[in-house]
Amino acid sequence: MRETFILPNLEHLLNNTERASDKVVIISIIGKSAYNSGLKVKSIGRIFSPNINKTEEFAIEGFYDEENQIIYLHVHSLLDTDALVKHYDSLIKRCLEENKSDDFLTIYNEIKSTFACILLVLFYVSHIVVLSHPSSTFDVNYIQYFKAIDQIRQKLGSQISNALKDIEGISPEWINNGRPCTPRLLFFFERCPKVVENIKKLEHDVEDRIYHILRKIRIISSTNTSSLFAIPPNEEFVYMSQEGPIDQLGHSVRSLILGCQPSAVVQVQAPYCSKPEGPHNFHNFLQVHIQQARSKGFDDNVTSSRHTQQTPAYFELPTIKHWASACKEIYNLVMKLELLTFVCTDTRFSEQRCLKVLPLALARYQEGLPSHYTRAVHEARLAVALALFSAQARGPLFQQYNTQLIAECQAHWENGRQLCEAASLTGNPCNLPKHSSDQEHCSGVRYIAACDCGRRQGSREDPYSPKQANYTFYQQQSKECGCHALDRIHFSIFQPSIKEYTAATLTDNEEPLSVLSDRSELTPELDRGLVRQPSTTEYLPGMLTLSSPSGLLPHYSSWSLVCLGPSSLYSHNLGLSESHHPGFLNSTNYLLPWDVTVYSKGRTSWPQINKHATRGRRPRSTNSMPQFTVKVFIGVEYECSRGHRFMLAAPDRVLRAAPGSIVKDTGHKIAESDMPLYYPCPCRPGKPLTAQLMRLHVVTPKAPVHCTLNPRVQPAAGAPIFLSTVEGSTALTQSAYWVMRLPYVYVSDKESYPENHSAKLLAGVFGVSEIEQ
Template structure:
């Protein structure tokens, strides 16, 4: 047969050029089914040569060929159910190309079944004979699902099909009314058998016919009415089992060469090259019996054998031109329609039903025992529990879709007025209130215990959210309402005092840049003028945050973060008794003592005495040339730590908590504390891992004519700026007094908050003693 009669649907240009297009009546034979590997998707080898293939198809398509001699149009369905077509289609998923992450085989298989079914339904509407080919010798019952789905789809599209055919004026009215030229006859072709015995094969064919008829009848695929999807002949054979199994050409060639090389073996010549007749069993002959019956009297396979006879079903041999027009019309209606056939999506429908059943359970699990509002961490923890429940019970290709829906629903439930504010406090605790505007007050719900400025009263304090709440407001309330230590003698620290109603925070970066561009000429200005400019405080701009060594000159904070209070005369402290619990509550046992610090002062006396180890010109050790002796004074100092539970204690050394035996005098001295860096945070013994913060410096000054000084410099972390209480240098304390300096609760410089860090420290040089002038 010439290649000019081959075509690919829906392109029928080759047939339109045929000279008998308006006169020849044709029989339409369609081949469907599955094929094994290495067959290029061709089925029924005796007919497959009618479909020339330049290359293997890689998608579902229908190729055709017109047999002019017998006036038969052959249609061959290639689909992804053919092994070679599937391999060709999946050629992109080789070793060089990774499979996409969102690749879902079951969803792709649903698309394959949809496409295959639509092509199948098209063939049922344009064919007289349909051959179902299968590579084995057993009936594939998976086709039952296809047939049932197509039966439903056919009824759904029936009116559209009839209306579309009605628009073609060429067609017979009966054809238009039935939607097709006839109810197609189904034949079954099996490519291989387990035996070559002809009698056994014939018996197998009869048994297969009985079983197929019984299955199709029980599943109501075939009925006695003309509305069945297809029919099978009542009195003719419709099952054909091929005697010769398909052979691998390369294997057979090698086997033949091996046989030819053996001595005494002659080459056998087989048909069609031999003069001997070929086998009597031939599928083409089997097929032509049905084709001839179609040409002579048509099919009436839906006739009932019962007493109730139905009218003969419509059968028509269409003119080639009419069939071409009808085929092109139905192709666009049936195949190009992309509505999914849900009845075929068994796995997908099961997955969807399962997910829909589990989804409400997972959402209910998420909402179980929910508070009115909750934090993101609580949301994520509950979502993880809900997802775990969903994961254990949901299955199939719809899992990812409904898992995302679960996340979206839980997220929406949380965001629907149930979000917690979660703004972090100065200590890192989230706000417990519902989400609100940033300018509204935050509350974490956590209560700390802290002592007042002087340390004589302990009160409850809310978790602070601003540096003013942390370092000023709480202590002001305690000083005025609880302890009344505001009435005690104090040394006030300089703060910003505005001269106008509109004032603002200074921009530190710009100020520092302005300072850094000073030239050498500006350095030559008068020292008095420079000092006057530096010390002149700004009355229009204040320092954001707290005072540090890097703070621009002239800028002051709006409130003091430090306090320095005099508790009274030095006699109120007894070194034998330590700090009494009634006046200084909260101290851990045996830690409420100050450390004695003996300091030698007197600069004149020191100059009169030579350095240790030096000798006079006479070779003798030096002797004082002055009558005055060095003055040694005793100062009591202490570094007090306080944890969030209100527990307080002193250190005896930078790495050791003070522990004094009851009723005895503290043996440790304050030299290590005075001459070393002291940690800003130290472990409290009240609970494992509980940190206490350095909060107070205690100084009991002597009666001697000396001044004790305090010059604290705190570095809250490695690389952090150094915080100071004042830029005026060391603070002189009055003689014979008990002074307590309260340190900041939080350290903030230019809106940067330095959180708890174990590298934080109080730098050495805090305590000092100078001789009174």
């Protein structure tokens, strides 16, 4: 096994005193290799191991041929297909971690920069550089590398010379030039076209083309002293292999099959040094340049006239010791360079393009913006800006500048241009500039709503708190209407006994409240012992529900029950007058008659389904208990955000009375059914607004009975059931017109419930029972 080394580990050359004075020729092999090859210029590359440094992305492997006094340097890099495939996953991972992008070009800049640094090192320390191509076509991408490292070489000239001054024994010419000679560049192609009649003619044609390209872009010049490398004017510098790449795995399988045949003979190929070769082989091609280097050196200057005299090109064959010392210094100096932007043409183009488009996209975002705007406007404008940017920006830096555009648009919006956008209880955002939480919100939306009794309509702001929605507005309206002076039934609320009281902190382990029923009077002592006394230090944070803890009452009542006056205020022939009940739609301002059979002797009678009394006739007794029929007028009123009001005749039908006629509908359906909490308002059939159940109307008879109200509202499927009081049904006085106003919003101790079409008022709201004598 030949002993190889990896730059810059050259100690074994420096410590080899026997060979320290040998004058050597340095040959470097650069370029790319095909898949399953791993080696460039196979006739030379066989002296290297294709599995060298598998963990490294880049490496310069060397071998010293003591017999011929030649040092071979072979570059393993990510431009080799095998290495790229092996390290691809780690490169993508690094790409995501470092650059926050999955674009391979973002990490490819580092690959090209490192490869350029390796090339620069080899052009400093080599006599001959062989550029290997896996195909038969010259890769023009190397022109980019040549231009970049030539510019860097000119900038590093003084630093290289200063580093070489510290090495003892190096000639002044080497120090001044920074290298032992201007290296000669040779081109090796692993393949040639399939049909080739004259290989030499093909090689000469390729030489002319390559020479023309390099002269055109001024990589080489007539005076090669200042050039990065030189092209021999009188020797061949292009070699095309006619062997072609060998499939190592396929070759091994075929050899194994042949070797297993009967009478097979194992054929062993001779090594390169002893293998007989034809006239067209790379060994002979390379030996011409090696012999010239040993004899007279390279002088590749091109004279324009035979009378023109030029200074001979500097050329030196260094000793192993001097070369190893200089190589180590140059390697350490060059490989420490930061990212070489000269080779990052894709990135530079991408950066210039993105920097040009970024202000245009930002201007498109800011175009016509108001002084303050919502997140929806921000996101819509940002989408327009990003669409413009993605349509015109290109390259590996697209994601970076795309993120920068998002950040700048976000900063522009957050720099005093945000709206508060706190959602009201009806879902409308606050349209004030962003402010602290202790300031009041305002959505700018206003609704028209009636007061507790329904006799006065006023404008209300979009509420942001349950108290503002269910209590404060109605208190103000009641004072302006005057209905605060009417008879009312007040529901139980929290009554503090101390000055500093707080809302109760509720847990899931709280015992739910016990609601008193109408029959609690049958066992008064037992029921009173089970009901917990209300707290006087803590109040219920939300509204009262069946799942609220016992002993806690709300801070204020979200319901109201007011008596408008005697029952004579309502005329079934005329309905509710517009002057006293504004906002009702035509022919919907009527209450519905409800005939209820009541049994005497203290027996409470509730409405009996399918047992309705006949108007004007005394019902036939079904048992021995005396009974009589009373007529109650009831109504369920709905109100939309524009102040339009109407009654329902059934859960799915609006009450409509023909002009000049009596309402033919009865109140049995609304008394015995669940009523929707929300219903489409008929004020705008094309795009109806949603009306909400806001009031219950009851006109009680003069008969000796108690009409009761027990509203229970479930604002969503599975939601808690909201109550007006824990005391069960509320008894109303006789011969009076009562109106119960329901809450505008429903908020429990855990959450608020927006508009939901499954919300309903549960059946059993209205009741009638005989007054006990």
